[in-house]
Amino acid sequence: MKNSIFEPVEKELVLVENGIKAIADVEYTWLAELLDYIVNSGGKRVRPTLTLLAGKINSRFNLDSLIPVATGVELLHTASLVHDDTIDLSMRRRGKPTAASIWGWGIATLAGDYLFSKAAEFVSQANSVRADRLFAQTLMALCTGELEESFSSFDENQTRERYFRKIGNKTASLFSMATESAGIVNEAPEQEIKALRAYGYNLGMAFQVVDDIFDFTADEDKLGKPVASDLLQGNLTLPAIMLKERYPEDNPIKAIFENRGKEKSLDLAIEMIRNSGIITDCYKVAQSFTSEACKTIKTFPDKPSRKALLEIAGYVVERQK
Amino acid sequence: MKNSIFEPVEKELVLVENGIKAIADVEYTWLAELLDYIVNSGGKRVRPTLTLLAGKINSRFNLDSLIPVATGVELLHTASLVHDDTIDLSMRRRGKPTAASIWGWGIATLAGDYLFSKAAEFVSQANSVRADRLFAQTLMALCTGELEESFSSFDENQTRERYFRKIGNKTASLFSMATESAGIVNEAPEQEIKALRAYGYNLGMAFQVVDDIFDFTADEDKLGKPVASDLLQGNLTLPAIMLKERYPEDNPIKAIFENRGKEKSLDLAIEMIRNSGIITDCYKVAQSFTSEACKTIKTFPDKPSRKALLEIAGYVVERQK
Secondary structure, three states: OOHHHHHHHHHHHHHHHHHHHHOOOOOOHHHHHHHHHHHOOOOOOHHHHHHHHHHHHOOOOOHHHHHHHHHHHHHHHHHHHHHHHHHOOOOEEOOEEOHHHHHOHHHHHHHHHHHHHHHHHHHHOOOOHHHHHHHHHHHHHHHHHHHHHHHHOOOOOOOHHHHHHHHHHHHHHHHHHHHHHHHHHOOOOHHHHHHHHHHHHHHHHHHHHHHHHHHHHOOHHHHOOOOOHHHHOOOOOHHHHHHHHHOOOOOOHHHHHOOOOHHHHHHHHHHHHHOOOHHHHHHHHHHHHHHHHHHHOOOOOOOHHHHHHHHHHHHHHHOOO | OOHHHHHHHHHHHHHHHHHHHHOOOOOOHHHHHHHHHHHOOOOOOHHHHHHHHHHHHOOOOOHHHHHHHHHHHHHHHHHHHHHHHHHOOOOEEOOEEOHHHHHOHHHHHHHHHHHHHHHHHHHHOOOOHHHHHHHHHHHHHHHHHHHHHHHHOOOOOOOHHHHHHHHHHHHHHHHHHHHHHHHHHOOOOHHHHHHHHHHHHHHHHHHHHHHHHHHHHOOHHHHOOOOOHHHHOOOOOHHHHHHHHHOOOOOOHHHHHOOOOHHHHHHHHHHHHHOOOHHHHHHHHHHHHHHHHHHHOOOOOOOHHHHHHHHHHHHHHHOOO
16 A cells, blocks of 8 residues: 555554554463464454544544444454454464464464454443443454355355445444444544444445455466456355346356356356456446545544545555455 | 342343344344354353342443453353364363364354353443453463463473463453453442452462362263373372372373373372372362452442352362362
8 A cells, every 4th residue: 555545643653653563562482472372373454554544534533442443443344354363263464374374273262252352342441331331332343244155155045235345344344333333432522423433334335346356357476366266265245246147047157056067157246257347347346436435534633634535435446456 | 150149130130131142133144043042041140149149249330341341251152162172173162062063163263252242342331441451461370371272281390380270371361351341330449340350360369279170080971081080191280299299209291291001101190199188288288269259349338249159169169170
């Protein structure tokens, strides 16, 4: 991401980073090592940046509450990644071995739980019951989205509507919490809180749609996993759903799900998606979400923080895997 | 447990039960089925009973806040059991197959996360940031205790001090939250909150010590797992620690941990613990905790709720597996 995105909240991000690092300052050396490994495993800190920018765009600005909430948002994200990796038996993330692959999935599960509690504790430092409740509801949405993915895998009837609901839960909920919570702890007018929530939600939707595009367009090296791994795992994302919509009678998804000539059918699906204009249409969907995101924050005053939020929206659809 | 323990809060417990059951009222039938199975898997609802009794013993009584907090406490307990069973690969709990054994550990992990979020949401309904923070810290303590158990397994240097710290985290923390939170949401004087916290903590310590005694004294049928399974899993509980203390040079623990003649050594350890007065000494430790628990609530007025809390303390050491 461009530096101009982080610039308006550079100082505050250092405080968030310090808070995250301090988590590993615990009495037990074995726990310190485990936590240190997890919280310093990279990551661009997009979500706390959103919280801080949303906090600065607001008509009120309460730094003492924004820092712990931004830290809590990032830790909630980290904790959910630890559990995702554990559940999916993923061996690597961001080029490094996952906690589960080093410590085993039992300890990784507990470490994820520990980070959930740390995230909740940070959010509670903002002294806002409403923010605490939003935290709980966000965790609930994340779990619902992941559970929905588990339960619907290899189900051919995954529709566009169900897809949007699923990514709304598993991805957009955390983005919308990131921005909405800033409005809440700033005690901003309800209208501002609503706008920030809508910005985050739409940004998150676009983010996930683009990630799901990458799964078909990037190569294995950049993905760090096989191309079309979603499809292989039985999850229909937007490109695959569009493939089904375009060729309802003649698409290879049924064969992939039924494991018939899997490799050949998978290659065919990738080729059909890449060469059919589906990718362009998916990008249009992502762009309609980011347009909506940008629209919601137009009423805020023209500050560097608003400019950065608009830039992030551009980045989300323009980024390369 | 005797009915007289539940009597002072009978009506309130119905409300808690309704709240727990309502969790399964979700749009997705697959999720409803999963949640329904987990939250209706038995359990004596000891912890919410403690919250309600502690709420009624207080000089103030705020029912609207106590019910959601008591519900949250029970759900936190349920969620942590789901994760414990998942991590330990347990097939049965309370005579029924575990969620992990039916739905697989990935979905069970997510279901546990979902219940953590539900628990947090219930607690947040009490509109007390302090209660929210206590919730987060309790989850943190539970994880720390479980992680400590994982990291110290098959380590011969597990001392009495480390044992008390571990069970303080993994068990007593939730009991102390159950009673302390009642004081918090009632906005009771600090001294009362402190007394309730101490009651819950000491009761929880006694509860775990007695559970650890059962692991050596009960038979396999009643335990639902092999006798001395803690020792088999490399965890030294109070009876085993006392065995080490009494016979520092001549005890079979080293052999069990090193897997030398495991079965014979295990039988020897069980026999030595059963026939050495160690069990009596362990019960003395449990009783000293319950005495301390009872002492802390002596200053409260003589109400049925106080009587019930004193009875619970008696029950904890007198119960049979």
